[in-house]
Amino acid sequence: MSLLRRKHENVPPDTIEPPKSTPISETQPRQHVSISGRVIRMTARPTSGQPALLISISDDTGTVTAVWTGRREIGGVTLGRKIAINGVPVMRGDHLEFTNPNYTLLPR
Amino acid sequence: MNVIIAGAGSVGRYMAGQLQDSGHSVTLIDNDSVVVAQGRATRTPVGVTWCLGDACEVATLTSVGAAQADVVAAVTGDDEDNLVVSLLSKQEFAVPRVVARVNNPKNEWMFNDMWGVDVSVSTPHLLTGLVEEAVTVGSFVRLLSLEGGKARLAEVTLAAGSPAIAKELTNLGLPRESTVVAVLRDGHVVVPRGDTVLHQGDEVLVLVTGGVEDDVRRALVG
Numbered sequence: 001m002s003l004l005r006r007k008h009e010n011v012p013p014d015t016i017e018p019p020k021s022t023p024i025s026e027t028q029p030r031q032h033v034s035i036s037g038r039v040i041r042m043t044a045r046p047t048s049g050q051p052a053l054l055i056s057i058s059d060d061t062g063t064v065t066a067v068w069t070g071r072r073e074i075g076g077v078t079l080g081r082k083i084a085i086n087g088v089p090v091m092r093g094d095h096l097e098f099t100n101p102n103y104t105l106l107p108r
Numbered sequence: 109m110n111v112i113i114a115g116a117g118s119v120g121r122y123m124a125g126q127l128q129d130s131g132h133s134v135t136l137i138d139n140d141s142v143v144v145a146q147g148r149a150t151r152t153p154v155g156v157t158w159c160l161g162d163a164c165e166v167a168t169l170t171s172v173g174a175a176q177a178d179v180v181a182a183v184t185g186d187d188e189d190n191l192v193v194s195l196l197s198k199q200e201f202a203v204p205r206v207v208a209r210v211n212n213p214k215n216e217w218m219f220n221d222m223w224g225v226d227v228s229v230s231t232p233h234l235l236t237g238l239v240e241e242a243v244t245v246g247s248f249v250r251l252l253s254l255e256g257g258k259a260r261l262a263e264v265t266l267a268a269g270s271p272a273i274a275k276e277l278t279n280l281g282l283p284r285e286s287t288v289v290a291v292l293r294d295g296h297v298v299v300p301r302g303d304t305v306l307h308q309g310d311e312v313l314v315l316v317t318g319g320v321e322d323d324v325r326r327a328l329v330g
Contacts, residue, residue: 069222090202099199
């Protein structure tokens with residue numbers, strides 16, 4: 001919401017501070033959370049024959065994955081890019097996974 | 109377990125009753141005020157919590173505690189609604205298990221993890237399977253798909269010429285990716301062991317994973 005308002009007020013994008021994020025190691029399954037980190041892995045996979053983009057995001061404390069269904073790429077999301085996501089993660093094997101989280105590209 | 113059921117039609121109410129009876133905590137959501145009022149007034153199914161609202165709205169799902177739910181079942185008579193409920197449950201609440209009902213078999217291809225569905229149940233497909241099962245002896249009938257088709261429950265009624273007759277299960281040469289889960293014989297269920305010997309007329313239920321269906325067919329049908 002605040003992003004929208006700022007856009008409306010013509011605040012230059014580089015003055016938007018990144019959303020407050022939680023260290024990945026403190027993230028709990030099924031709790032709504034914002035995290036930020038670098039994209040360390042990207043996989044486009046067919047999910048039951050349908051596209052999905054899977055990325056791993058890492059900060060100094062750990063790694064999570066995020067899956068966006070129905071697409072194989074997102075403009076601006078590249079390896080090494082700093083990104084913030086928020087959503088509700090679920091425990092998948094030994095790591096947390098977000099499904100279709102909101103994302104914000106952060107300055108490099 | 110904490111179960112939320114979207115859609116209080118005959119399917120939803122029946123499920124709610126059964127699950128409540130087996131000790132689960134069930135919430136039923138429906139957007140028809142008459143249905144909800146009736147359910148509350150008559151207290152059927154017993155013990156179920158009713159919620160009047162649109163299950164396709166995040167606010168409704170939040171109010172019934174989807175964030176803590178173990179299972180969400182989307183069983184309305186509308187496939188679009190079922191998909192929306194499934195996607196929201198997975199995406200916004202990370203519900204571990206999402207079950208969805210397929211009304212029109214044409215839509216079944218969409219009921220997968222892309223839409224947050226863990227398990228889909230299509231009544232028409234199930235009925236076709238059961239009809240096939242009743243009319244066919246000696247052929248391979250798929251009854252149920254699990255995990256988006258990665259595992260299948262199939263059934264074979266052994267005809268006279270089956271290569272499996274008079275053999276012990278361990279000697280059938282079934283691939284490792286499959287297992288016999290039950291043998292129905294003369295109205296009884298035989299729990300299969302390695303030394304169970306198959307007879308003509310046995311209904312053999314097999315769980316098949318991966319691409320080994322043809323091998324299973326060869327071992328049981330010939």
